[in-house]
Amino acid sequence: MPRTKSEIKSAYTANSMYILAAQKKEMKDSIRYYLEIFVACFVGLIMCVVIGCTQERTDSYDLLMFVVTPFMSIFIIVCAFRLIRNLTILRSLNRIRLGSEETVKIECKDVRFIAYYYSKIGTLMIAIIFVGTNHKKYLYVLPKCLGNDRKTRRHVIDKCLFETFEFTCYKGTRMIKHFDVWERYR
Numbered sequence: 001m002p003r004t005k006s007e008i009k010s011a012y013t014a015n016s017m018y019i020l021a022a023q024k025k026e027m028k029d030s031i032r033y034y035l036e037i038f039v040a041c042f043v044g045l046i047m048c049v050v051i052g053c054t055q056e057r058t059d060s061y062d063l064l065m066f067v068v069t070p071f072m073s074i075f076i077i078v079c080a081f082r083l084i085r086n087l088t089i090l091r092s093l094n095r096i097r098l099g100s101e102e103t104v105k106i107e108c109k110d111v112r113f114i115a116y117y118y119s120k121i122g123t124l125m126i127a128i129i130f131v132g133t134n135h136k137k138y139l140y141v142l143p144k145c146l147g148n149d150r151k152t153r154r155h156v157i158d159k160c161l162f163e164t165f166e167f168t169c170y171k172g173t174r175m176i177k178h179f180d181v182w183e184r185y186r
Contacts, residue, residue, distance in 0.1 A: 017098060019178060022143035026126050027090040030116045034083040038076060045072045082116070089127070089141065092175055100171030106132035107164045111157050128156060130165070138167060140176035
């Protein structure tokens with residue numbers, strides 16, 4: 001029995017809601033990961049500074065103050081930038097209205113990836129950035145993380161680089177609603 005237009009529209013809306021919710025969940029997981037690392041390293045940095053200030057000047061003091069502290073500071077800054085980037089992406093995802101979408105046609109001149117490092121599994125790819133010939137960036141947050149190995153990256157780059165795409169983006173954003181490299185280009 002064929003489905004009516006209202007049934008098809010409600011199924012499409014449910015699928016769109018699922019994709020958006022999954023994208024938000026993946027971004028929240030990566031934010032939580034970087035926030036935990038940021039807090040742990042910040043507490044460690046404070047401990048190093050306090051211990052360094054209370055110690056007499058010895059070889060361990062020099063190691064602590066001139067090697068460990070700068071490296072931890074740099075690591076904290078890198079985590080802070082990644083945390084801010086992912087918070088910005090999540091904020092953009094939270095502003096999206098489900099019913100609004102627009103079609104954008106681009107010629108892909110570059111493909112970039114956003115990944116985060118999860119110790120149990122390794123590196124996970126959470127987003128793909130497509131750069132058009134007009135230098136505009138379009139972001140697709142993966143509803144489910146992919147392993148960030150060379151084979152996966154190479155496949156995505158080979159199939160997307162210098163190709164012309166029609167993306168369905170959320171209206172008023174450069175966030176891609178749905179894109180499946182594996183399904184479209186086998």
